[in-house]
Amino acid sequence: MWVLGFAAPEIAASVKAGQFVNIGMRPGPLLRRPFSVYRVEGERIEVLLKAVGTGTAQLLALREGDVVSCLGPLGRGYDLASAEKSVVLISGGLGVAPMPLAARDAGAAGLHVTWVHGARTAAELCSESDGDEVILATDDGSAGFAGTVVGASPDAGLVLACGPNRMLAAVAQRWPAAQVAVETYMGCGTGVCLGCAVPLARGGYDRACTEGPVYTASDIDWAALPSHLAYALTLPSPASGRGAA
Amino acid sequence: MWVLGFAAPEIAASVKAGQFVNIGMRPGPLLRRPFSVYRVEGERIEVLLKAVGTGTAQLLALREGDVVSCLGPLGRGYDLASAEKSVVLISGGLGVAPMPLAARDAGAAGLHVTWVHGARTAAELCSESDGDEVILATDDGSAGFAGTVVGASPDAGLVLACGPNRMLAAVAQRWPAAQVAVETYMGCGTGVCLGCAVPLARGGYDRACTEGPVYTASDIDWAALPSHLAYALTLPSPASGRGAA
Amino acid sequence: MKVDLSVEVGALKLRGPVLAASGTFGYGTEVPLLERRALGGMVSKGIFLKPRAGTPPPRIAETPSGMLNAIGLQGPGVEALIRDYAPQWATWDFPVLVNINGESAAEYGELAGRLDGVPGIGGFEINISCPNVEQGGMYFGNDPRAAAAVTEAVRRRTKLPVWVKLTPMVSDIGVIARAVEAAGADAVSAVNTFVGMSIDLNAYRPRLSFRTGGLSGPAIRPLAVHLAHQAARAVDIPVVGVGGITRADDALEFLVAGCRAVQVGTATFVNPNAIAEVHDGVAAFMAAKGFASLADLPRFLPKD
Amino acid sequence: MKVDLSVEVGALKLRGPVLAASGTFGYGTEVPLLERRALGGMVSKGIFLKPRAGTPPPRIAETPSGMLNAIGLQGPGVEALIRDYAPQWATWDFPVLVNINGESAAEYGELAGRLDGVPGIGGFEINISCPNVEQGGMYFGNDPRAAAAVTEAVRRRTKLPVWVKLTPMVSDIGVIARAVEAAGADAVSAVNTFVGMSIDLNAYRPRLSFRTGGLSGPAIRPLAVHLAHQAARAVDIPVVGVGGITRADDALEFLVAGCRAVQVGTATFVNPNAIAEVHDGVAAFMAAKGFASLADLPRFLPKD
């Protein structure tokens, strides 16, 4: 997994945990690519990504000083206004992306933060992790708790999750009230194309880019939500490192 | 006008004056772009270009160390095996591109080289120019001879020319035996697409990339050859300088 | 040099030749950043009489210089449109055309009748070219008799401008254009998306749940310019060109090819200010060439 | 893992599923660099009975992820082909199909008759889909009766494999595919180029002297995959997919969509070794997925 940093003062100043930016490259693929904001440092925002296809390949080829078009912050982030005293952050694989900001905002809201992070293997575990308490889990037991993040996490009133849709479905089973950030393909990121449809439990669809990407788990019709996106497939991920642009 | 240099040992070792390379960029426009080889320095080849559209914009954005796909040398160059003792090189605007190699090969063949180079204004005149004798001409008289290169050049048995097709048509009128390098759009550069058709005086078409780009002036049906290509239009050309990649 | 970019499409006067294409600008309330001064008009997302859920995800897939979509005309239905959007449109300084859809000519007529006279409704664009519905849509669009029947049904119910959005999935678009002209259309929009398919090599099935989708974006521009040109040669009513416009030069290709105005769609997804940039670029081109108004722009419309 | 990529298209056995598309590989003698071991077969540039000069320049124009061409079937005529190229083809280790053209069904038949039995001729691809000729070409391709008549005329003159190259410029490609299947075609190639236009904003006229041209390249791939899939669902004879293939994944999309083999065209202009890279990439995909032969590759060909 790689981290890219961009100078983006307005976004850095206003972005909330769970919101995303839509990045466009010229020359590059036609459509922008949405990325969760990973960290904010002063006027810089960072995104976390793994090499998948056209867009990420080009982003990873960026060099210091290159310019890309960054639209955001977009979407509805996590809601941390809560009566609870503590929060559990649950992330799987790249789902780690929104969690540093979630930990930041939760801390600011005076909540005790437990972060449960899982991956298939130790190699794919994202090194850094914030929060008062950190629990790691791997499917193959090569690090931390052997099993899924859902199994590994303590009970809690306030649960924020992000990861493969399959994992989020499991979260929804245990915590119907959990706030989950889902992934869909996006055409515009601004609410006009209706390409990011999320199937709702009450029937019909709404827009991940506008009403989402964060949902109350029980609001989603998990059976109808594609459990994998072409780009969300697990591919051999390159050694961790830090890029910059 | 700008100069780009590429490390291309095989091409540098074998290229003849008037031949071209076909450059492909990824990401970039679908088709490769043909460029005359301008200079050769050891294992480096150089091309001369002006900013026109997609392809040149991207080539001019290249930085030291970038890699492009360079196919060549392609096409039939100038033929300098001749009974003559002297040669006149006539170039207009970007038509200067093949001339340094022509001067090199002519010198090697023991010919006395007169280079007549023209442009619309002094600003567009390419600074450097090789040869035993150099005559400059500008349409507006802002430098050298006031008028066209055809008017400006002495008589000669062996004439090699390159420039806008309109200028080459004038060359053909005065020297039917002149060797002229024409420009066409090219799909493949390798002889298979038939996109680079050059209308022949004897009827029919052949391929600029294979039988050309150098022709005996009188072999071409000048009335049927497009006198301008979209990219050959004169646009405000940026200040001269040297790029490198 | 001051350039006048206003155009007349039938009885409809537009301050500029660049409109927002249906389904790519929502109801005009969503897109941020756009400098609306440049908007000649807007065509709203396709609507049916009743609310429609649309197709299950995935609904879009990217392709080289294009995208496939199968939204399936998700929409709130005509009553919600009248309640939630028309009142806002009534306050805007550019006309809004409603892109209307139905499963029968009668349904199209009923929809037009319901919307006719509602403040904020500036006209209609009849969508007989949607590739992403089981009934109607494209299937009206590739049969001249069906296309004419739908157009007449709408024409009978309104005096407002009626445009007909044509499908490219025909062997001769001129035949359809002439049929809807004869049936009373004020203009034709050419073209809607092309039917395409993209395969997910992990699932061994189409990427889109609807299997096929409509191709839009720069990839289709040369095809759309050709079809708009063919339509312009076939009819006397104005043709509104649409397909792959991202820059002023693209819009100018349609205008020179014989179009009165153009619509920008997919480009807005990538650049929310695309419409304004296209509009300003056309103005700059006109000024550079010394054309005072679009009437001066040379058109390529040979008789043969 | 050793993967067997050989396929049978009708009676024709190919060592691999990737062929060179007509008009993009000349007569097989031009392209440098290509590792021919990977070439399943080649379709030669379209030929007529008599020599043809082709259209005046400009003949090509670039578009987003694509190119327009109007070559006009320039060629030396059948006698020169028999004299200059067939003898070389006879020595090659892959079959060469000749892409045949005519202005009447009789002409197609006569051409096939002249070539039948000439050493080096492995079969025919009937081109009823060229958008760049005044007579014949595409106009046979969008009329099922005309398409069948041409196919029969050729079928009567030869026992060699007869493929029919379909045009995308129809509202239902299945109808044409069934018509030529019934007329005796051994396979169909889907598809030829799409008619497009690009405008020169300095001359206010089309870039191409022929005005329109055929669009090829990655831009058309999703349209071509859909049409090849439609054809594969309509007929029992093999379908050879063509349109926008540049990488192995692109070829696999056509194969999963129901094609028996594929052709690579425009990509060869950009990358002279494209065919070999596509072939090797397909082999690598099969090995990674554990498929021993293309018979094991899952296909998406639902009945509904």
Ligand SMILES: Cc1cc2nc3c(=O)[nH]c(=O)nc-3n(C[C@H](O)[C@H](O)[C@H](O)COP(=O)(O)OP(=O)(O)OC[C@H]3O[C@@H](n4cnc5c(N)ncnc54)[C@H](O)[C@@H]3O)c2cc1C
């Ligand atoms: C709200 C949100 C947040 C995200 N956050 C992150 C993040 O923090 N880090 C991260 O690495 N990724 C994130 N993604 C995924 C990211 O947007 C890219 O899709 C992913 O990185 C792959 O893009 P690519 O261009 O490299 O691959 P591609 O080659 O574009 O994609 C691989 C396959 O997926 C398809 N595809 C990809 N994007 C689209 C699209 N927009 N529309 C249609 N088809 C598409 C392509 O057709 C291709 O077949 C997020 C997505 C969403 C919706």
Ligand SMILES: Cc1cc2nc3c(=O)[nH]c(=O)nc-3n(C[C@H](O)[C@H](O)[C@H](O)COP(=O)(O)OP(=O)(O)OC[C@H]3O[C@@H](n4cnc5c(N)ncnc54)[C@H](O)[C@@H]3O)c2cc1C
């Ligand atoms: C033999 C030969 C030698 C050349 N040598 C030089 C040289 O030394 N220096 C130099 O600057 N240029 C040279 N050119 C021209 C060069 O190949 C490019 O076409 C030119 O630089 C513009 O390319 P671009 O991508 O910047 O502009 P583009 O934006 O690609 O072109 C501008 C317009 O021309 C059209 N166009 C450009 N190339 C093609 C094509 N291949 N097929 C179809 N349409 C096309 C585009 O559609 C566009 O409308 C040569 C051309 C030939 C044939």
Ligand SMILES: Cc1cc2nc3c(=O)[nH]c(=O)nc-3n(C[C@H](O)[C@H](O)[C@H](O)COP(=O)(O)O)c2cc1C
């Ligand atoms: C996501 C999406 C939704 C669309 N919805 C509609 C619609 O509801 N009605 C309609 O007539 N056209 C619709 N279209 C077609 C566009 O209006 C336009 O005709 C097409 O996209 C080509 O233009 P473009 O290349 O500029 O996008 C839609 C296009 C897209 C991409």
Ligand SMILES: Cc1cc2nc3c(=O)[nH]c(=O)nc-3n(C[C@H](O)[C@H](O)[C@H](O)COP(=O)(O)O)c2cc1C
């Ligand atoms: C320059 C050029 C010439 C072509 N000539 C022929 C031809 O003579 N006969 C034919 O059937 N198809 C011809 N085609 C069509 C191709 O064979 C192929 O069907 C089409 O280009 C789509 O495939 P691609 O996108 O891989 O190029 C030609 C295509 C191009 C680009």
Ligand code: FES
């Ligand atoms: S991505 Fe376009 S509406 Fe959500």
Ligand code: FES
């Ligand atoms: S450029 Fe293709 S034949 Fe010359």
